Amino acid sequence: MPLSDLREKIENQSAKLAVIGLGYVGLPVAALFAKKGFQVVGVDIKQDRVDLINSGISPIEGKEPGLAELISEVVESGAFHATTDYTELSDADVVLIDVETPVNADHIPEYQALRSAVKSLSSVLKKGALVVVESTVMPGTIRDVILPIIEEETGMVCNKDFYLGNCPERVMPGKLLHNLRKMSRVAGGGTQETAALMRNLYSIIVEADVDMADWITAEIVKTAENTYRDVQIAFANEMALICEALGADVWRVRELVRKSPGREMLLPGAGVGGHCIPKDPWLLASSVREMNVPVRLIPAAREINTSMPKHVFNLLVNRLKDFDEKKILILGYAYLNDSDDTRNSPSEELVKLIKNTGAKIVIHDPFIKKYSGNVIEKAKNCDAAVLMTAHSEYETIDLKQLKRVMQMPFILDGRNILDRKLVIDAGFELVRLGDTSRGEE
Numbered sequence: 520m521p522l523s524d525l526r527e528k529i530e531n532q533s534a535k536l537a538v539i540g541l542g543y544v545g546l547p548v549a550a551l552f553a554k555k556g557f558q559v560v561g562v563d564i565k566q567d568r569v570d571l572i573n574s575g576i577s578p579i580e581g582k583e584p585g586l587a588e589l590i591s592e593v594v595e596s597g598a599f600h601a602t603t604d605y606t607e608l609s610d611a612d613v614v615l616i617d618v619e620t621p622v623n624a625d626h627i628p629e630y631q632a633l634r635s636a637v638k639s640l641s642s643v644l645k646k647g648a649l650v651v652v653e654s655t656v657m658p659g660t661i662r663d664v665i666l667p668i669i670e671e672e673t674g675m676v677c678n679k680d681f682y683l684g685n686c687p688e689r690v691m692p693g694k695l696l697h698n699l700r701k702m703s704r705v706a707g708g709g710t711q712e713t714a715a716l717m718r719n720l721y722s723i724i725v726e727a728d729v730d731m732a733d734w735i736t737a738e739i740v741k742t743a744e745n746t747y748r749d750v751q752i753a754f755a756n757e758m759a760l761i762c763e764a765l766g767a768d769v770w771r772v773r774e775l776v777r778k779s780p781g782r783e784m785l786l787p788g789a790g791v792g793g794h795c796i797p798k799d800p801w802l803l804a805s806s807v808r809e810m811n812v813p814v815r816l817i818p819a820a821r822e823i824n825t826s827m828p829k830h831v832f833n834l835l836v837n838r839l840k841d842f843d844e845k846k847i848l849i850l851g852y853a854y855l856n857d858s859d860d861t862r863n864s865p866s867e868e869l870v871k872l873i874k875n876t877g878a879k880i881v882i883h884d885p886f887i888k889k890y891s892g893n894v895i896e897k898a899k900n901c902d903a904a905v906l907m908t909a910h911s912e913y914e915t916i917d918l919k920q921l922k923r924v925m926q927m928p929f930i931l932d933g934r935n936i937l938d939r940k941l942v943i944d945a946g947f948e949l950v951r952l953g954d955t956s957r958g959e960e
């Protein structure tokens with residue numbers, strides 16, 4: 520099928536769409552295109568996920584405005600269904616790939632899911648189809664990994680028999696649909712024509728710019744965005760450590776630094792988690808690992824951010840001295856506020872460290888079934904409460920009740936969401952990450 524025919528099919532929404540990988544990214548994308556009138560099939564290797572989706576239920580929990588309703592609507596209308604069977608993709612005109620792209624222990628991309636998805640797709644790929652990788656990848660991956668697999672497995676030639684692009688996602692849990700609709704996108708195409716076709720496609724769901732680029736630019740932009748964030752958070756975390764050592768309050772310092780024109784400081788905190796920020800900087804750094812580029816800032820930032828749960832543990836050790844017979848309450852296990860996403864959660868790391876001491880641990884998280892429940896009940900007889908995730912429920916926690924049930928009235932706030940005065944007035948001893956000031960403004 521020539522590109523012009525595909526363009527027409529996209530414009531009149533008669534193109535059949537497929538989405539590979541129905542996770543945090545792929546599922547909302549599939550549902551949005553289905554809502555816009557496309558016939559969409561989603562494929563995932565997890566049968567239970569597929570079954571849940573086909574019964575109209577979103578497998579993504581946490582506060583995700585509009586998503587559950589949208590999934591239920593597009594499944595019920597018949598515009599979207601899920602499957603584990605790749606043969607259903609044999610008549611797809613457009614295929615979006617949204618599988619996970621982690622890094623291994625040596626920080627090298629671990630492309631098992633991506634390679635497997637592309638191979639399975641290649642066995643059924645229709646001539647003339649457009650394949651778009653939405654997953655975040657190491658710069659160079661489209662040219663050096665994806666393109667060779669498709670060409671070798673199908674015998675087809677890119678830009679003649681099929682078209683290939685990458686359009687990285689900018690979503691984050693809690694804002695999946697919002698970001699998909701409102702945030703601009705970079706459409707990386709193998710040719711200008713492919714990029715233009717992708718712009719037509721994404722403009723259907725995106726209410727912002729869809730900028731055209733080549734593969735490598737789109738890959739670098741995405742990994743650079745998340746690396747920028749990681750480096751900025753690392754700066755804030757390093758400032759927290761400096762302020763603690765100097766008897767200052769990083770939160771007040773931050774407030775005043777930001778009054779200086781052009782100066783910004785992100786929030787320090789108990790750690791950086793999620794699927795993306797802990798690995799996207801490594802994807803970027805990996806792209807030049809065999810070249811003579813001295814990449815220094817990216818690993819340093821990663822090291823600072825990775826060390827923050829250990830730092831929280833050290834703050835706990837300083838206060839408790841020993842963990843004999845101690846019971847510690849962890850408030851929040853997801854990596855992000857009001858989300859159920861536990862991937863690379865800083866709490867997981869902290870729990871490991873506390874477990875090694877032999878102390879008892881009680882975990883509360885309102886968005887994770889096995890840890891949900893009444894927080895006051897969970898706090899009974901605890902010697903410390905460590906706030907690791909800024910879930911909104913914790914901002915309004917009943918401090919008086921909490922004090923009544925805890926063995927020792929001690930709170931370690933790793934996210935600075937509790938009002939210091941209220942906590943102290945309720946009779947607690949409070950340690951805030953980044954703050955060893957005596958509390959004067």
Ligand SMILES: NC(=O)c1ccc[n+]([C@@H]2O[C@H](COP(=O)([O-])OP(=O)(O)OC[C@H]3O[C@@H](n4cnc5c(N)ncnc54)[C@H](O)[C@@H]3O)[C@@H](O)[C@H]2O)c1
Pocket residue numbers: 539540541542543544545562563564565568617618619620632633635636639653654655656687688689690691692794795
């Ligand atoms: N989560 C985010 O906020 C976010 C934001 C921007 C970009 N991204 C990027 O998007 C990509 C996907 O992330 P995610 O958070 O949606 O991951 P996820 O783990 O939630 O979803 C991936 C899905 O792909 C499925 N899968 C794996 N191998 C498969 C295969 N061979 N065939 C079919 N399905 C397969 C998995 O079962 C899973 O359901 C990653 O590259 C990530 O870096 C994620």
